[in-house]
Structure formats: structure tokens, C-alpha cells
Amino acid sequence: MASVQGCLLDLSGVLHVGSAPLPGAREAVSRLRRLPIGLRFLTNTSRTPHALLLAQMNQMGLDITAGELLTAPLATRLVLEHRGLRPYLLIHPHLRPDFAGLPRHRPNAVVVGDAGPYFSYQRLNCALRLLMEGAPLLAIAQNRYFMAADGLNLDAGAFVAGLEYAAGLRAEVIGKPAAAMFHAACAQLGLSPDQVVMVGDDVEADVLGALDAGLQAALVRTGKFRETDADQLGNGAPVYADVMDFVDHLEASL
């Protein structure tokens, strides 16, 4: 591993699956904290608000603080505020606290997250009509699927692609693999991207996204990992058995 001064960890599939921490995850975080490096946790999860997500991590014994947790929904909110946009929210109702207080009358932007069972034909049609009138499409994330306790689940990506196709436009993706999310985390750490390593179980969103954004990256064989994912990387990034295996290698390289 080249010189590393900061580490970004994905959550789901790296530190936990569903409500259970992955083996070694708690100790891995503790050991990372003892290293002279900056630490941030970066997730595209768009079904759980920031405060609840933090509480869930802490309940699993994962030692994460509010300021260390960067979520794609919060990054999306910052974009809406910065551009003065009034969103039509195609999101899971649980995520509403992250968008509380934003103007919602006469929406002029469409925000899509992982609404899960709350995607409906009617709501997708409302979004389509706004897009056809010129509203931008902001995708909190466009992941294909994620691993939950009941198996693989469709993520927001399929719905983003459907709206892009129907309206004949491209979404602005806010979450990983978009560079903005990685660069925001590096800026928080006061480091340049090449000094920071991103660790994830999603070869596209976490690893290839981070590499494209100029970071170092590592893939773990947990969560949604498939053997074919490693083939996509070539020599671009190492693959570790799990987050503890990554920490072993990082410690040895410092």
C-alpha cells in the first residue's frame, strides 16, 4: 500500500450486514483508531436517516461519531440547499428527517433514493412529469443492489435508470461512485485524494469510483462481493478477505 494518511470505510457489507456486525469489524475500527490516520465512514444508504444510522452502528458496537459519518442523502441535501432547489422526493419515508425544512411547494428538482417498497407507479409518474418540464434528476445513489438479511435487494439504480430512459436525460449522481462524495470526505480530513484509501465491498461504487477520483482503494470479499468483481480490478486495487485483513496489511505498511 502506498503512503496512507486517511481511510474511508463503507458501512454495509464491510462493517455489517443488516443488523449484525461482520466478524472482526468492531476490532478493525478500534485498531484503525489507534493508527495515525484520519477516518471517515462513507455510505450510500438511502433508506435510513443519518441520526438513526449512527444509532444503529453504535448499537452494533461500531464506534462511529456523527461528524465521521458522511451519507449520500446529507450530501444531496447540501446540493439542494446550495442551488436553492425545491425537491420532489422519491425516497423512503424513513429518510424524511434528512430533508426536513427544505421548501417542497412547486418542486423544481427530483430526488431519487432507495425508496424500497415506496416506489409506486403514481409517484414515478409525478417524477417523470417534473423531469419533462425541465427539473434536474438528482440521484442520491445509483447502486444496482445491496445485500440485506433476506438476500440481494434492488437498490435505487434501477429506478434512476428507468427515469433517465423515460425522460431522455441523465441523472446527476451525488453518492459513490461520484467523485464529489469522495472529495468531500478527503477535504474533511484535510488530505489530498492520493493520501486516502477507500475500502468497500462494491467494486463499482466504492473501488472503481474511488480510483477514478484519485484515491487508493481496496475491495473486501464480504457483503455483496462476487468473484467476478475481483476480475474487474486487475492490478488497480488489492482484494482482502475482510476488513480485518485490510487493517493487518495497512498496519504493516505504516
Ligand SMILES: [Mg+2]
Ligand atoms: Mg457496501
